Amino acid sequence: MVDSVNGLLEATGLPIEALFTTLGRTAARMLQTVIVAEEGLKTFDAMLVNMQSDESTYVKPVMDSSQEYLGHSMIEAPRGVLSHWIRIKGGLVENYQAVVPTTWNAGPVDANGKMGPYEAALIGLKLEDPTKPLEVIRIIHSFDPCMACSVHVMDFKGQELGEFRIDANGQ
Known part of the structure; x- marks a missing residue:
C-alpha cells in the first residue's frame, strides 16, 4: 500500500500533505479500489485451488436451543x-x-476532548454563501459517509443555517 501511495504522489507531484485533504481522501478510495481488485484476484485464485483439492466447502451449523x-x-x-x-x-x-x-469514522468529540474527523476538517473553512454551504458538503462527502439523505447545517452556536434534502428517488 505504501508503494501505491508513494507512486501516486510521485506521478502527480503532490506533497504528502495533500493526502490530508478532500483530494487525498478521494485519491485514497481510488487506490483502495485498485488494491482490493488486485488482492481479490489472489483470493479468487486461492479459492479455485482449494475447491480443486477439497470438496467440503460447507458445514451445516447445529444449534442446541437450550444454549x-x-x-x-x-x-x-x-x-x-x-x-x-x-x-x-x-x-x-x-x-x-x-x-x-460511518459510526466509527464520523464520531463527535471523544471522551478525551479530541475532535472527530468531520469537525476537524471543517475548522477554518470559509463559506462563500452560508445559505448554500457547498464547501461543507464537498468536504463531508470526501469522507464517503453512509448517512441519511438529509443534512442539517448549523453554526457553532447550534443555530440551524439550512436544511438540504435529496429525494431518495432522485427527484
Whole structure:
C-alpha cells in the first residue's frame, strides 16, 4: 500500500500533505479500489485451488436451543471497519447490532476532548454563501459517509443555517 501511495504522489507531484485533504481522501478510495481488485484476484485464485483439492466447502451449523450463543464479526468494508454482534438464546435472536464504518469514522468529540474527523476538517473553512454551504458538503462527502439523505447545517452556536434534502428517488 505504501508503494501505491508513494507512486501516486510521485506521478502527480503532490506533497504528502495533500493526502490530508478532500483530494487525498478521494485519491485514497481510488487506490483502495485498485488494491482490493488486485488482492481479490489472489483470493479468487486461492479459492479455485482449494475447491480443486477439497470438496467440503460447507458445514451445516447445529444449534442446541437450550444454549446461549454469542457471536461477533469485524471486517474491513469499503468505508472502514464493519462489525456485527449477535446473541441467540432459546433458539431465537435476542439481540443484534451492527456498527457501521460511518459510526466509527464520523464520531463527535471523544471522551478525551479530541475532535472527530468531520469537525476537524471543517475548522477554518470559509463559506462563500452560508445559505448554500457547498464547501461543507464537498468536504463531508470526501469522507464517503453512509448517512441519511438529509443534512442539517448549523453554526457553532447550534443555530440551524439550512436544511438540504435529496429525494431518495432522485427527484
